[in-house]
Amino acid sequence: MNINLTLFGQLVSFGAFVWFTLKYIWVPMMGALEERRNGIADSLSAAEKGKHDEVLARQHAKKILLEAKNQASEIKAQGEKRASEIVDEAKNEAHAEGQRLLAAARAEIDQEVSRAREQLREKVAALAVSGAERILQREIDAAAHKSVVDSVANQI
Amino acid sequence: MAGDTLTSSEYIKHHLTNLTFGQKTDGSLGVADSAAEAAQMGFWAIHVDTMFWSLLLGGIFLYYFKKAADTATTGVPGGLQNFCEWIIEFVDESVRGSFTSKNVLVAPLALTIFVWVFLMNLMDLVPVDVIPLIAGWFGIHFMKVVPSTDLNATFGLAIGVFGLMVFYSIKVKGLKGFIGELTFMPFQSKNPVVQVMFIPINFLLEFVSLIAKPVSLALRLFGNMYAGEMIFILIAIMYNAGLVLGLFGGVLQLGWAIFHILIITLQAFIFMTLAIVYMDMAHNEH
DSSP states (O other): OOOOTHHHHHHHHHHHHHHHIIIIIIHHHHHHHHHHHHHHHHHHHHHHHHHHHHHHHHHHHHHHHHHHHHHHHHHHHHHHHHHHHHHHHHHHHHHHHHHHHHHHHHHHHHHHHHHHHHHHHHHHHHHHHHHHHHHTTTTOOHHHHHHHHHHHHHTO | OOOTTSOHHHHHHHHTOOOEEEEOTTSOEEEOSSHHHHHHTTTSEEEHHHHHHHHHHHHHHHHHHHHHHHTOOSSSOOHHHHHHHHHHHHHHHHHHHHOOSOOTTHHHHHHHHHHHHHHHHHGGGSOTTHHHHHHHHTTOOOOOOOGGGSHHHHHHHHHHHHHHHHHHHHHHHHHHHHHHHHHSOSOOOSSHHHHHHHHHHHHHHHHHHHHHHHHHHHHHHHHHHHHHHHHHHHHHHHTTSOHHHHHHHHHHHHHHHHHHHHHHHHHHHHHHHHHHHHHHHHHSOO
16 A cells, blocks of 8 residues: 555645535535525514414404494494484474464465455445345435445444 | 456455556656556555546535535425435534534535545445456556545545644644643643653653544544455455355345445544544634
């Protein structure tokens, strides 16, 4: 077994290999490994966060649902109240309208009555005058006693 | 190349000889024709097979990991990326477990050692005669395909780790601290004169333990792989010794290869772990 130049050849190639490994293999590979490790850690924490968010979202949804329910029942109650109010108003209006119509009818009736009374009065006056004319045809001058007849007729 | 004319010892010796390139005795440059000639070339020669296979395997390692790193996505990883990430995370965990200081170099160092040593050891599982036979067709006489059975390769790695150890020891603790660690431990005394007398003893102990680290690193890997390779070669010899022994050798080779899968992985892991531990010791006061 001879020790010779091969020793230096091996020594130099060993050094070159180590240098190459350090520069072109170890550093990039460890970098890739590190990056992947970080990536996995990030993904895991993101998943954890997602889970947490989901719980929060669920709680939030529950709250919103509850609020909506409350609002709905409130609106319902308001609606019912409003409906009964409208019914009351309608009732009142109808009542008032009825009263108004009643009053108008009464006024008309009164008017009719007074008109009829007027006509009646005139007719009675005319009748009285004509009656009196027939009775008093001969003695009484219509023109001379007209004022007396009118005042009588007005007293009806 | 297990020629029938070779004796067993020649066969083994042939398998354990590297393809050595260097200056021959007549002054010309070339590939050694025999183990003896390879030894004569001395220090200024190079094992072409060791260099070729280790660089090829290192290149395969870097190519595939670079490909994975380039296409690395932060999303769902593909097959290659998954495999590379699996190894990288395994190494990263080992480094985190044993290395307490901060140094960006240690983890890539550990990754390189683990994968490279594993791949070099893996060549042991290729049947011992296959690649030398193919090389023989191209006129190459010697071909040792397992780089980690070459002391040069294991010492190359160990000295690299040792150099980093010393460098970071001095960088972290200062030259004074480094020398202090070598000379003022483990024996200490309040009396300055006694302390000075302890210095050589301390230095001897600590220096030996310091040097033992790279040497044991290199020799452990080399010894394991060399022994494993040797057993494969011995089993391969049985193929020439008749039908019954040949079949028995086939069973043995299968069994040893399966067992060897454990050894090559374990050796790569041990080398990596010890390198991490040594680097940790270099960064810490003790």
